Amino acid sequence: xxxxxxxxxxxxxxxxxxxxxxxxxxxxxxxxxxxxxxxxxxxxxxxxxxxxxxxxxxxxxxxxxxxxxxxxxxxxxxxxxxxxxxxxxxxxxxxxxxxxxxxxxxxxxxxxxxxxxxxxxxxxxxxxxxxxxxxxxxxxxxxxxxxxxxxxxxxxxxxxxxxxxxxxxxxxxxxxxxxxxxxxxxxxxxxxxxxxxxxxxxxxxxxxxxxxxxxxxxxxxxxxxxxxxxxxxxxxxxxxxxxxxxxxxxxxxxxxxxxxxxxxxxxxxxxxxxxxxxxxxxxxxxxxxxxxxxxxxxxxxxxxxxxxxxxxxxxxxxxxxxxxxxxxxxxxxxxxxxxxxxxxxxxxxxxxxxxxxxxxxxxxxxxxxxxxxxxxxxxxxxxxxxxxxxxxxxxxxxxxxxxxxxxxxxxxxxxxxxxxxxxxxxxxxxxxxxxxxxxxxxxxxxxxxxxxxxxxxxxxxxxxxxxxxxxx
Numbered sequence: 001x002x003x004x005x006x007x008x009x010x011x012x013x014x015x016x017x018x019x020x021x022x023x024x025x026x027x028x029x030x031x032x033x034x035x036x037x038x039x040x041x042x043x044x045x046x047x048x049x050x051x052x053x054x055x056x057x058x059x060x061x062x063x064x065x066x067x068x069x070x071x072x073x074x075x076x077x078x079x080x081x082x083x084x085x086x087x088x089x090x091x092x093x094x095x096x097x098x099x100x101x102x103x104x105x106x107x108x109x110x111x112x113x114x115x116x117x118x119x120x121x122x123x124x125x126x127x128x129x130x131x132x133x134x135x136x137x138x139x140x141x142x143x144x145x146x147x148x149x150x151x152x153x154x155x156x157x158x159x160x161x162x163x164x165x166x167x168x169x170x171x172x173x174x175x176x177x178x179x180x181x182x183x184x185x186x187x188x189x190x191x192x193x194x195x196x197x198x199x200x201x202x203x204x205x206x207x208x209x210x211x212x213x214x215x216x217x218x219x220x221x222x223x224x225x226x227x228x229x230x231x232x233x234x235x236x237x238x239x240x241x242x243x244x245x246x247x248x249x250x251x252x253x254x255x256x257x258x259x260x261x262x263x264x265x266x267x268x269x270x271x272x273x274x275x276x277x278x279x280x281x282x283x284x285x286x287x288x289x290x291x292x293x294x295x296x297x298x299x300x301x302x303x304x305x306x307x308x309x310x311x312x313x314x315x316x317x318x319x320x321x322x323x324x325x326x327x328x329x330x331x332x333x334x335x336x337x338x339x340x341x342x343x344x345x346x347x348x349x350x351x352x353x354x355x356x357x358x359x360x361x362x363x364x365x366x367x368x369x370x371x372x373x374x375x376x377x378x379x380x381x382x383x384x385x386x387x388x389x390x391x392x393x394x395x396x397x398x399x400x401x402x403x404x405x406x407x408x409x410x411x412x413x414x415x416x417x418x419x420x421x422x423x424x425x426x427x428x429x430x431x432x433x434x435x436x437x438x439x440x441x442x443x444x445x446x447x448x449x450x451x452x453x454x455x456x457x458x459x460x461x462x463x464x465x466x467x468x469x470x471x472x
Contacts, residue, residue, distance in 0.1 A: 100266075100267075100440060101439060101440055101457065102118070102267070102436050102439060102440050103329075103432060103435040103436050103438075103439045103440075104118070104471075105439075106439060106457055106460055106461055106464075107461060107464055107470040107471045107472040108329060108330050108435060108439075108460075108464065108469075108471070109330050109464075109469055109470075109471045110288075110330070110428060110431070110432045111428050112290045112291075112424070112425060112428040112429070113290060113291045114288060114289050114290060114291070114429075114432075115289035115290070115291055115312050115314065117263065117264055117289070118287075118288050118289055118432070119264065119265055119287040119288065119289055119314060119316075120154070120265075120287045120289060120314030120315060120316040120353065120355050121262045121263060121264070121265060121287075121314065122289040122312050122314050123289070123312050123313070123314045123355040123356060123357050123396060124312075124357060124396065125156070125157045125158045125161065125262075125396050126154065126155070126156060126157075126158070126262065126314065126355050126396070127154070127155045127158045127159065127260035127261050127262050128152070128153070128154050128155075128260055128261070128265045128287075128316065129152070129153045129155075129255075129256045129257060129258065129259040129260030129261065129271075130150060130151070130152055130153075130256055130259070130265075130266065130270045130271030130272075130285075131150050131151040131252040131253070131255045131256040131259075131271065132150040132269075132270050132271060132274050133147050133148075133149050133150050133247055133248070133252065133274065134147065134148055134274065135147045136242075137445070137449075138449060139448060139449070140242055140447040140448045141242070142242060142244050142245050143242070143244075143245045143246075144242070144245065145242045145245065145247070145447070146240075146241070146242060146446050146447045147241060147242055147245070147247045148237065148240040148241040148269075148274050148275035148444065148446040148447070149198070149199045149202070149237055149241045149243070149247060149248060149272075149274050149275050150198070150248070150252070150256075150270065150271045150272055150273070150274040150275075151196060151197070151198045151202075151206060151248060151252050151253050151255075151256040151271055151272055152196065152197040152198070152256060152270075152271035152272040152273065152285060152316075152318065153194050153195070153196050153253070153256035153257045153260050153271075154194060154195040154196075154197075154260070154316060154353055154355075155194045155257070155260045156191060156194070156195075156355065156394050156396060157396055157399075158260075158262065159217075159260070161399075162193070162214070162217055162218050163218055164399055164400055164402070165190040165191060165192040165193075165402045166190065166191050166394040166395060166396055167189055167190060167191075167360065167361060167362050167365060167394065167395045167397075167398060167401075168185050168189065168190060168191035168362060168365055168392060168393065168394040168395075169185070169189075169362050169363065169364070169365030169366030169367070169368065169369050169392070169393050169394075170182045170185050170186065170366065170369055170390070170391065170392045170393075171366055171369035171370045171372070171373075171390075171391050171393075172389070172390050172391075173372075173373045173376075173383050173389035173390070173391070174383045174384070174385070174387050174388060174389045175388065175390070176349070176385065176386055176387060176388045177200075177233070177234060177235070177349045177351075177387075177388015177389070177390050178200070178203050178232075178233065178234050178388065178390075179231060179232070179233040179234075179351070179390040179392070180203065180207055180229070180230060180231060180232045180233075181229040181230050181231040181232070182231070182390075182392075183229075184229045185231070185362075185392070189361070189362030190362075190402055191231060191392065191394050192228070192229070192402075193210065193214055193218075193228060193230055193231070194210065194230070194231075194257060194260075195231050195232075195233070195353050195392060196210055196230065196231070196232045196233070196253060196256070196257075196272075197232075197233045197234065197235075197271070197272040197273075197318050197351050197353075198232070198233075198234055198248055198253075198272045199234055199235065199236065199237045199238075199241060199243055199248065199272065199275065200234045200235065200236045200237075200238075200243065201243050201244060201246060202234070202246065202247075202248035203232050203233075203234050205246070205248055205249065205250060205253070206230075206232045206248065206253050207230050207232045208250070209250035209252075209253035209254060210228065210230035210232060210253060210257070211228045211230060212250065212254075213253065213254055213257050214228050214230075215228075231392065233318075233351040233390055233392075234272075234349070234351070234388075235272070235276055235318050235320035235321075235348060235349040235350070235351055235388065236320065236348060236349060237274070237275030237276055237320070238447075239275070239277060239342065239343060239446070239447070239450050239452070240275040240277070240444060240445075240446030240447055240450055240452060241274070241275035241446060241447055242447050243275075256271065265287065266285070266440075267284070267285050267286050267287060267436050267437060267440040267441075268282070268284050268285060268286075268437060268440045268441035268442065269282065269284045269285075269441055269442065269444060270284065270285050271284075271285055272285070272318050272351075273285035273286075273318050273319070273320075273437065275444075275446060276318060276319060276320035276348070277320055277342055277348060277452050278319040278320060278321060278322055278348070278434065278437060278438055279321075279322040279323065279324055279326065279327035279335055279379075279380070279438070280322070280323065280324035280335075280340060280341055280342040280343075280452070281324070281327075281438055281441075281452065281453060281454060281455045282438075282441045282442065282443060282444050282452045282453065282454045282455070283319040283320055283321075283348075283437050283438060283441070284318070284319060284320075284437050284441060285316070285317070285318060285319075285437055286316070286317050286319055286433040286434055286435070286436040286437025286438070286440070287314065287315065287316045287317070287433050287436065288314070288315055288428075288429040288430075288431075288432035288433040288436060289312055289313065289314035289315070289429055290312070290313050290314075290424075290425030290426075290428050290429045291310060291311075291312055291425075292310065292311045292312065292313055292356075292358065292421045292422055292424075292425045293308055293309070293310050293421065294308065294309055294310075294311065294358075294414065294418050294421050294422075295307060295308040296308070296418075311356060311357055311358035311422070312356065312357055312358075313354065313355070313356040313358070313368075313422055313425040313426050313429060314354070314355045314356070314429060315352060315353070315354050315355075315372070315375070315426065315429040315430045315433045316352070316353045316355075316433065317350060317351065317352045317353075317430065317433045317434055317437060318350065318351040318352075319350055319433075319434050319437040319438070320348035320349050320350060321348040321349055321350045321376075321381055321383075321384075321387045321389065322348070322379070322380060322381045323335070323341075323384075324338075324339065324340050324341055324342075325339070326380035326381060326382065327379065327380050328378070328379055328380035329379065329435055329460065329464075330464065330469045331467070331469060332463050332464060332466075332467045332469055334455075334460065334463055335380065337459075337463050338455075338456070338459055338463075340453070342450075342452055348386070348387055349387050349388035349389060349390075350376060350381075350387065350388075350389045350390075350434075351388075351390055351391070352369075352372040352376075352389075352390075352391040352392075352430060352433075353391075353392055353393075353394075354368055354369060354372060354391065354392070354393035354394070354426055354430075355393075355394055355395075355396065356368070356393070356394075356395050356396070356397075356422065357395070357396050357397055358395060358397065358414055358422055359395060359397035359398055359411075359412035359413050359414060360395045360397070360413060360414060360419075360422075361411075361413050364413070364414070364416070364419065365393040365394060365395060366393070367419070367423075368393040368422060368423070368426055369391040369392060369393040370391075371423050371426040371427050371430070372391040372393075372426065372427075372430050373389070373391075374427045374430075375426065375427040375428065375429070375430025375431040375433075375434070376389070376430060376431075376434065378427070378430075378431040379431055379434045379435065393426075397412060398411050398412060438454075438455045439455060439457065439460070441454045441455065442454050
């Protein structure tokens with residue numbers, strides 16, 4: 001923690017606290033012997049403790065007899081702050097301060113060619129938004145906290161095309177989990193609206209909030225009715241979060257949806273992934289992408305001059321699965337080399353969202369969703385009995401083919417015989433997304449003082465070097 005102080009006799013004193021939880025400024029002014037100490041904190045909701053300052057408050061008034069006494073008060077605050085040990089809160093991820101370290105930055109080798117951002121948002125139009133809820137510490141008090149949870153929203157075609165459903169397919173590797181709205185996807189072949197991911201006990205409120213949000217931002221169907229069967233998925237965060245306290249509210253879902261954007265996105269302990277655990281290290285949100293080139297085979301002459309086309313496939317995971325001993329990164333038995341345990345079983349889950357701009361039909365997208373299983377397997381998981389491993393894949397191609405404004409639509413698709421490169425890219429991107437969720441993360445202490453360590457970067461590099469897998 002750093003302390004900066006400025007004194008101006010008789011007028012104003014400013015004390016600024018910079019801690020792991022953010023920047024907190026207290027201003028001290030005197031007039032007629034009255035002193036106000038104001039703690040300016042734009043996100044009190046996510047502030048659990050401010051060392052040496054006030055505990056999650058916005059305004060405190062003290063009476064002092066003179067500016068000299070007030071100066072003494074401020075000096076006491078500074079000395080008191082220095083003397084205190086920071087309470088064990090998880091580092092708060094702030095986009096402007098956080099240094100992003102992804103798996104490739106550490107020299108982890110991966111197959112395939114990533115997109116520009118190496119993220120699901122490399123697929124044009126896809127937008128991702130988060131709401132991250134972090135507050136409280138210490139003993140679990142149901143309904144109060146500690147809170148380590150959130151919401152992730154993925155909008156397939158972005159805000160500007162909310163009323164244009166995408167072809168989609170779903171697959172369940174192990175069904176100990178929930179993903180609402182899948183019956184209609186299986187029946188119709190369309191994903192109508194966003195994908196929202198949160199914790200297990202917040203599926204209901206998230207589903208209802210998505211309906212309310214779509215009514216506000218979307219439009220009625222051709223018959224004039226407003227209706228929605230949202231896709232909301234979950235993984236369990238009850239080891240670190242007061243999951244039975246129902247801290248996710250409709251406004252948190254609205255925020256994630258409203259803030260969804262293209263471009264670079266955060267990973268690790270953000271959004272729905274805030275309280276998640278992967279291979280008994282700190283897990284959460286992760287993403288990766290692959291550029292795919294599809295060519296006509298030598299024995300299959302092209303019918304036109306354009307014999308090859310390039311597409312993109314992106315994967316987003318909420319990684320909350322796996323036992324430590326199973327963790328494998330780039331073929332290295334990392335989990336066995338760094339032994340440890342958090343809880344006694346594979347009680348987590350994995351939600352995966354696959355996006356592509358390749359023109360695929362719903363049955364082909366279901367096949368694509370299945371390939372997520374192979375990408376997860378590369379990292380070591382067996383998809384245990386307690387794991388809800390549920391995947392959805394969608395294509396942003398073939399716009400407006402749902403519309404009943406004409407009797408027929410022209411639809412493009414890639415022949416099944418040419419799909420292997422897309423399968424390959426999905427497997428590769430899934431593997432890297434999981435590792436990114438582990439690498440771009442920090443140690444977290446949550447409910448009941450449960451502590452989950454982040455995957456140590458230096459140790460990972462040592463192991464990659466030991467097994468001759470380090471790329472830099």
